Amino acid sequence: xxxxxxxxxxxxxxxxxxxxxxxxxxxxxxxxxxxxxxxxxxxxxxxxxxxxxxxxxxxxxxxxxxxxxxxxxxxxxxxxxxxxxxxxxxxxxxxxxxxxxxxxxxxxxxxxxxxxxxxxxxxxxxxxxxxxxxxxxxxxxxxxxxxxxxxxxxxxxxxxxxxxxxxxxxxxxxxxxxxxxxxxxxxxxxxxxxxxxxxxxxxxxxxxxxxxxxxxxxxxxxxxxxxxxxxxxxxxxxxxxxxxxxxxxxxxxxxxxxxxxxxxxxxxxxxxxxxxxxxxxxxxxxxxxxx
Amino acid sequence: xxxxxxxxxxxxxxxxxxxxxxxxxxxxxxxxxxxxxxxxxxxxxxxxxxxxxxxxxxxxxxxxxxxxxxxxxxxxxxxxxxxxxxxxxxxxxxxxxxxxxxxxxxxxxxxxxxxxxxxxxxxxxxxxxxxxxxxxxxxxxxxxxxxxxxxxxxxxxxxxxxxxxxxxxxxxxxxxxxxxxxxxxxxxxxxxxxxxxxxxxxxxxxxxxxxxxxxxxxxxxxxxxxxxxxxxxxxxxxxxxxxxxxxxxxxxxxxxxxxxxxxxxxxxxxxxxxxxxxxxxxxxxxxxxxxxxxxxxxxxxxxxxxxxxx
Numbered sequence: 123x124x125x126x127x128x129x130x131x132x133x134x135x136x137x138x139x140x141x142x143x144x145x146x147x148x149x150x151x152x153x154x155x156x157x158x159x160x161x162x163x164x165x166x167x168x169x170x171x172x173x174x175x176x177x178x179x180x181x182x183x184x185x186x187x188x189x190x191x192x193x194x195x196x197x198x199x200x201x202x203x204x205x206x207x208x209x210x211x212x213x214x215x216x217x218x219x220x221x222x223x224x225x226x227x228x229x230x231x232x233x234x235x236x237x238x239x240x241x242x243x244x245x246x247x248x249x250x251x252x253x254x255x256x257x258x259x260x261x262x263x264x265x266x267x268x269x270x271x272x273x274x275x276x277x278x279x280x281x282x283x284x285x286x287x288x289x290x291x292x293x294x295x296x297x298x299x300x301x302x303x304x305x306x307x308x309x310x311x312x313x314x315x316x317x318x319x320x321x322x323x324x325x326x327x328x329x330x331x332x333x334x335x336x337x338x339x340x341x342x343x344x345x346x347x348x349x350x351x352x353x354x355x356x357x358x359x360x361x362x363x364x365x366x367x368x369x370x371x372x373x374x375x376x377x378x379x380x381x382x383x384x385x386x387x388x389x390x391x392x393x394x395x396x397x398x399x400x401x402x403x404x405x406x407x408x409x410x411x412x413x
Numbered sequence: 414x415x416x417x418x419x420x421x422x423x424x425x426x427x428x429x430x431x432x433x434x435x436x437x438x439x440x441x442x443x444x445x446x447x448x449x450x451x452x453x454x455x456x457x458x459x460x461x462x463x464x465x466x467x468x469x470x471x472x473x474x475x476x477x478x479x480x481x482x483x484x485x486x487x488x489x490x491x492x493x494x495x496x497x498x499x500x501x502x503x504x505x506x507x508x509x510x511x512x513x514x515x516x517x518x519x520x521x522x523x524x525x526x527x528x529x530x531x532x533x534x535x536x537x538x539x540x541x542x543x544x545x546x547x548x549x550x551x552x553x554x555x556x557x558x559x560x561x562x563x564x565x566x567x568x569x570x571x572x573x574x575x576x577x578x579x580x581x582x583x584x585x586x587x588x589x590x591x592x593x594x595x596x597x598x599x600x601x602x603x604x605x606x607x608x609x610x611x612x613x614x615x616x617x618x619x620x621x622x623x624x625x626x627x628x629x630x631x632x633x634x635x636x637x638x639x640x641x642x643x644x645x646x647x648x649x650x651x652x653x654x655x656x657x658x659x660x661x662x663x664x665x666x667x668x669x670x671x672x673x674x675x676x677x678x679x680x681x682x683x684x685x686x687x688x689x690x691x692x693x694x695x696x697x698x699x700x701x702x703x704x705x706x707x708x709x710x711x712x713x714x715x716x717x718x719x720x721x722x723x
Contacts, residue, residue, distance in 0.1 A: 158522050209705055215468055215657065218657075219661055220701050227694050230692075230696075386533075387533070390531075390533045393527070394531065398515040403523075
């Protein structure tokens with residue numbers, strides 16, 4: 123009973139860390155541009171698929187993983203430059219459709235290039251599971267926790283201690299005011315897309331040894347990342363991390379104790395309940411609307 | 414109804430009357446039937462998204478509920494197809510009514526998330542209840558029977574959906590020029606301002622949400638009977654996106670834009686079938702280009718260029 127609970131908790135936290143990275147990506151872009159980037163899931167897919175491709179092409183893991191993070195970041199920059207910047211002030215629906223168009227293009231290209239098959243990566247440090255209080259813990263999960271924790275710490279440092287990070291925060295609070303004090307908001311927008319794409323891709327690489335990857339994993343991962351971002355309140359960094367882990371854990375618990383067939387429905391039931399009772403997410407806080 | 418709308422309605426009627434004679438074979442007739450079915454769904458969705466300004470990313474869920482009501486109820490309980498269609502519409506309307514208040518309180522991306530979630534949940538239920546729905550493989554649908562007369566031939570279906578489309582366009586044109594339509598556009602502009610001048614905002618939002626859900630359900634039933642087979646893809650996220658895209662490509666808050674959007678985006682995948690494997694890439698690229706260069710949609714952009722209103 124106890125061991126079982128722990129087992130579900132571990133697997134939930136592992137997937138949840140990926141959702142958290144995706145949710146951070148959603149929030150970065152939302153803060154910079156008020157766009158919900160429905161192509162965020164495709165960055166997760168790109169990370170995993172490119173890591174598989176480069177390692178199978180014979181590259182050492184370090185340059186392979188670096189490329190698998192940098193290329194999606196480049197794609198993110200291109201997406202912002204070519205598709206988002208020209209229509210910055212368009213309707214929410216228009217922006218949503220543009221990012222969905224982009225996700226179809228990315229998914230389609232990978233399908234044509236690398237095929238429809240499912241791929242995996244070898245775990246970073248062996249298959250032998252560790253035993254923790256009767257539950258088994260994959261070493262790969264430790265990699266996921268560790269890297270996610272480091273990334274969150276680095277992001278915290280970036281946003282609270284560096285000028286570039288503060289410029290991004292300033293733009294999120296008030297774009298015009300940021301421009302007036304000399305922040306290049308165009309640059310902030312580009313950085314946000316690059317960073318969001320890189321975070322998604324990193325999550326994709328980390329989770330691939332556990333869950334496999336294929337050209338179409340981006341849809342569900344992206345939607346669940348969006349759920350995690352909304353659970354925590356759009357735009358909140360802490361919210362994204364808590365939301366991601368919460369969604370992951372509840373999903374694993376639901377799959378274990380309630381019904382594994384309905385595993386994918388759990389995040390969406392959760393988000394509906396939260397939105398019904400707390401329309402701005404757990405950490406969204408109160409807002410007043412100016413008329 | 415204004416003169417321009419009447420001319421548009423007459424042109425649409427003429428096109429619909431001519432279409433079956435112009436379609437060279439049953440393949441084209443099939444596409445035209447699907448265009449008409451989609452056009453009615455898109456029209457009702459446009460009332461919600463374009464006129465009232467409430468985004469829905471889960472509308473395919475309602476289409477799926479109608480389709481599966483029409484497949485499951487006759488197959489498992491021996492209901493008459495018309496009764497099943499009505500029950501599906503009533504059930505979908507009731508569900509929409511129940512969730513309308515809490516969902517439509519939300520705005521922007523939160524509303525997008527909630528409607529998306531609702532659609533995804535409906536799709537997952539359809540997928541998982543294989544005992545009733547056949548699961549991911551789908552299930553066959555009995556043929557529709559009207560007054561002891563079985564609807565099986567494509568051309569019969571064509572006249573049914575063509576008349577439905579014409580009635581829907583006529584109804585929508587009247588609706589948007591009525592106090593109801595003005596209230597919708599008012600609350601799109603500003604909910605607070607509408608409330609101040611006495612518009613019962615939640616009631617209007619709920620009404621248009623339920624109306625569009627019921628229309629989607631009815632057309633889902635008709636689609637299921639027409640095709641004779643139904644799979645969970647009818648209710649998936651991508652189908653919801655397709656429907657919203659039809660609204661936006663044709664033109665938000667434009668009745669004839671809805672029809673044009675449905676026609677173009679129903680034909681597009683067929684036209685792209687020659688790109689073997691690249692369809693999805695080209696489809697995505699066309700969506701992006703449309704939205705980047707015509708963010709207001711085709712009909713409003715063209716109308717502005719020709720200096721006529723819609």
